[in-house]
Amino acid sequence: MHENSEITLSRDVEAIQIPAGTIITLPAGTTVVITQSLGGSYTVASPAGLSRISEANADALGLTADGKPAEIPFTDADLDPAKQEKAAWDKLKTCFDPEIPVNIVDLGLVYGCEVLPNETAGKGSKIHVQMTLTAPGCGMGPSIAADAESKLRMIPGVAEAEVALVWDPPWNQHMITETGKMKLGIL
Secondary structure, X not given: OOOOOEEEOOOOXXXXXOOOOOEEEEOOOOEEEEEEEEOXXXXXXXXXXXXXXXXXXXXXXXXXXXXOOOOXXXXXXXXXXXXXXXXXXXXXXXXXXXXXXXXXXXXXXXXXXXXXEOOOOOOOEEEEEEEOOOOOOOOOHHXXXXXXXXXXXXXXXXXXXXXXXXXXXXXXXXXXXXHHHHHHOOX
16 A cells, blocks of 8 residues: 655654664654555655655554554463464464565474463563574564564563574475465466
């Protein structure tokens, strides 16, 4: 909807350079073009190159963000591990590598998702995810992992989420799901 249209930033905004992962500030008045809007973040092209702006800073683009959800009360039924695991996979499908228009699950980057009792907080669950990147040197890895963790914490009954970057087995294109391959046009 807003993709490929020029937008002038209304205020200074923190962004993450792609692919280096360096945090930069894009100054107010900078003209950017949204090249991708997926999973609640915006990939923009500017004189500084490609950058990723989070949903929390959507107002700088003149867009309305959904904002962070309020604390959601949960019941014991929300603590069902099977229900939470399904919700976790659904949330992970809203996380994207800012350079590739396919979610991290369909890219085959998520190797495992486990729901555990949360022993630190005593109430709620902990979700532990193992994922990799398309290349070990990808500077966006910590940003993608942080995005996944924050989305997993939105699940009712989840008190803690951890996303560990792993490199074994090494990722390859055969790990992409059929849905991902169709989106990328490599079927």
